[in-house]
Amino acid sequence: xxxxxxxxxxxxxxxxxxxxxxxxxxxxxxxxxxxxxxxxxxxxxxxxxxxxxxxxxxxxxxxxxxxxxxxxxxxxxxxxxxxxxxxxxxxxxxxxxxxxxxxxxxxxxxxxxxxxxxxxxxxxxxxxxxxxxxxxxxxxxxxxxxxxxxxxxxxxxxxxxxxxxxxxxxxxxxxxxxx
Numbered sequence: 001x002x003x004x005x006x007x008x009x010x011x012x013x014x015x016x017x018x019x020x021x022x023x024x025x026x027x028x029x030x031x032x033x034x035x036x037x038x039x040x041x042x043x044x045x046x047x048x049x050x051x052x053x054x055x056x057x058x059x060x061x062x063x064x065x066x067x068x069x070x071x072x073x074x075x076x077x078x079x080x081x082x083x084x085x086x087x088x089x090x091x092x093x094x095x096x097x098x099x100x101x102x103x104x105x106x107x108x109x110x111x112x113x114x115x116x117x118x119x120x121x122x123x124x125x126x127x128x129x130x131x132x133x134x135x136x137x138x139x140x141x142x143x144x145x146x147x148x149x150x151x152x153x154x155x156x157x158x159x160x161x162x163x164x165x166x167x168x169x170x171x172x173x174x175x176x177x178x179x
Contacts, residue, residue: 002057004147005065008136009050009082010074012040015133018160019072020051022137023144025156027055030148035063048078055147070143072136074118076100086111091143095119095132116179122172131172138176150177 008019017038024036033056041047052065067087073079074095086092088110094101096115107113118136122129134157141153154170161169 002146003060004055004070004144005068006053006055006070006072006140006144007050007065007068007082007085008053008072009048009078011078012047012049014049014074014129016040016049016051016074019133019137020053022153022156022160023051023053023055023140025160026141026148026153027053027144029152029155032057032147033060034147035060037064048075048081050078050082055144057147070140072140074098074132074136083107093136093140095136118176121175121179125175126168126172131169134169134172135176135179138173139179141177 006023008016010016020036020038024034027034035054036051038051040049054060054063054065067085068090069087070091071082071086072093073082076099079094079099090111092107092111093114093116095118097117097119116139118132119129121135122132141150157169157173158166
């Protein structure tokens with residue numbers, strides 16, 4: 001059975017949970033299977049937050065991420081917390097704007113490692129980091145192509161975002177696709 005385990009991690013308030021919901025919905029819109037669960041600390045904002053999404057082309061019998069195939073981390077704290085639960089050779093994507101790495105060479109030796117300027121791009125285009133998760137959603141789609149299409153992702157976005165923000169969110173999504 002083809003299965004992909006994805007973990008999004010960051011700080012409360014960065015839209016991590018929505019990112020997991022969007023991913024799961026895009027995949028189910030494509031006729032595949034997905035489970036989504038989330039974790040967040042006691043703080044409303046500021047604590048480690050994660051969203052785990054398991055994707056499959058068949059029924060998913062165990063709906064939890066055991067060892068992630070893809071880890072997307074928006075903060076150093078969340079990367080440190082979850083990196084050891086990523087499979088060796090898995091894909092790790094970090095927000096290069098907000099993270100300072102002390103062991104980048106070790107990460108590169110164990111994982112397929114990418115630094116992407118999610119936050120910088122948001123501030124340059126929108127003068128805010130508010131759309132960080134949507135830019136990341138566009139970017140991560142390239143790694144989910146065997147499970148969903150751009151059209152599925154756009155439909156998931158449209159069904160989860162208030163109508164007055166759709167155009168802005170679609171712009172952020174398309175920026176992520178272009179990174």
